[in-house]
Amino acid sequence: MDSESVVKLLTEVRRGKVSVSQAVVRLRHLPFEDLGFAKVDHHRALRQGFPEVIMGQGKQPKEIAAIVRALRRRKANVLVTRLSAEKMALVKKLVSGLKYHAAAHAATCVGKPIKITGKGAVLVVCAGTSDIPVAEEAALTAAMMGNRVEKLFDVGVAGIHRLLGNREQLYAASVVIVIAGMEGALPSVVAGLIDKPVIAVPTSVGYGASFNGLAALLAMLNSCASGITVVNIDNGFGAGFAASLINRV
Numbered sequence: 001m002d003s004e005s006v007v008k009l010l011t012e013v014r015r016g017k018v019s020v021s022q023a024v025v026r027l028r029h030l031p032f033e034d035l036g037f038a039k040v041d042h043h044r045a046l047r048q049g050f051p052e053v054i055m056g057q058g059k060q061p062k063e064i065a066a067i068v069r070a071l072r073r074r075k076a077n078v079l080v081t082r083l084s085a086e087k088m089a090l091v092k093k094l095v096s097g098l099k100y101h102a103a104a105h106a107a108t109c110v111g112k113p114i115k116i117t118g119k120g121a122v123l124v125v126c127a128g129t130s131d132i133p134v135a136e137e138a139a140l141t142a143a144m145m146g147n148r149v150e151k152l153f154d155v156g157v158a159g160i161h162r163l164l165g166n167r168e169q170l171y172a173a174s175v176v177i178v179i180a181g182m183e184g185a186l187p188s189v190v191a192g193l194i195d196k197p198v199i200a201v202p203t204s205v206g207y208g209a210s211f212n213g214l215a216a217l218l219a220m221l222n223s224c225a226s227g228i229t230v231v232n233i234d235n236g237f238g239a240g241f242a243a244s245l246i247n248r249v
Contacts, residue, residue, distance in 0.1 A: 056083035065094035104136035118147035118247035120174025127156030127180035141240025181205030184216025191225035
């Protein structure tokens with residue numbers, strides 16, 4: 001339940017369209033609903049403007065399905081991250097209405113129209129095509145949270161002209177998410193070109209000395225370019241969420 005739903009409910013009580021007891025029933029599961037194995041946070045949309053997000057990794061299909069049903073009963077839009085195609089096939093047998101986004105390894109269910117609350121565009125930039133799954137997770141997250149999202153893929157420093165050929169798109173964005181593996185240099189380049197917040201996402205893409213993304217993470221943390229904020233390795237969701245918060249201000 002979000003702030004708009006609460007205002008609507010209280011207005012209906014005031015007008016006599018909904019009784020106090022009926023309102024209590026609707027509010028019964030605030031702030032959370034105990035499913036036994038999980039406590040679904042229905043209060044999160046009121047606190048943060050976004051409903052709780054389900055991380056599919058480590059959960060059984062029946063657990064994911066139960067949480068999806070709990071969120072949908074409260075008319076919340078649903079985002080499930082870190083969801084493999086194999087697990088999605090099992091979840092679909094237990095709950096309907098989910099749309100799978102293969103590139104992002106995520107699923108969504110839009111129960112009510114998503115209002116664009118972001119002040120400008122969130123631009124998702126990635127260095128190489130191997131980084132696209134993380135980039136798609138970031139883009140999908142930002143879109144589900146009410147942002148206009150643009151994408152600029154395969155513009156890494158190995159061919160810097162590809163990035164410079166899209167400078168106008170970089171300049172026009174309100175927030176830029178930059179995703180890179182290997183040596184993780186791309187966020188520094190982008191942050192040196194623009195005057196907007198840059199959220200850097202290191203990926204686990206790379207050969208042995210990349211240490212599954214640790215080299216890119218350290219490079220981004222040690223960037224000489226100002227204005228860079230770094231999230232964890234492969235954390236496209238975290239970047240999309242942070243960009244949404246910035247873009248609402």
